[in-house]
Amino acid sequence: MTEIHISVQGMQSQACIKAVTKVIGVLQGVQSIHVDIQSGRIQVSRTVDKSDDLIHALDAAGYPSSLDLDEQ
Numbered sequence: 001m002t003e004i005h006i007s008v009q010g011m012q013s014q015a016c017i018k019a020v021t022k023v024i025g026v027l028q029g030v031q032s033i034h035v036d037i038q039s040g041r042i043q044v045s046r047t048v049d050k051s052d053d054l055i056h057a058l059d060a061a062g063y064p065s066s067l068d069l070d071e072q
Contacts, residue, residue, distance in 0.1 A: 001031060002049045005068040006042045008058060011035070016063070023061045024054050041068055 008020060017035045020042060025033060029048035036042070042065075044054060051067055058065040 001045050001047060004044045004046065004051045004054060005070075006044065006051070006054060006058070006065050007068045008040050008042055008063050008065040010063050011037050011040055013037075019061060020058060020063055023057045023063075027053050027057060 011017065011020065017037060020035060021033050024030060024042075024044060027046075029046040029050075030044060031047060032045040034043040055065050055067070
C-alpha cells in the first residue's frame, strides 16, 4: 500500500471535505482518505503507486493541489 500526501488549496468547510473525498474516493486503488482541513493536506492510502490522477481530479474539481514533498 502506498501513502500519498497532497497539499490542497481552498478547503474551508465540511462540504469541502465531502467534495474532495468524493472526487478522489472513486479513483483506482484508493483505500482510505484522511483530510486535515486545518493544514490543507490530504493523506491517501492506495494500492496503486500513482498520484497524477489524484492531483488532476482535485484540480478539475476546483481545489488546486500538489504533492506534499515534505511528507513523501
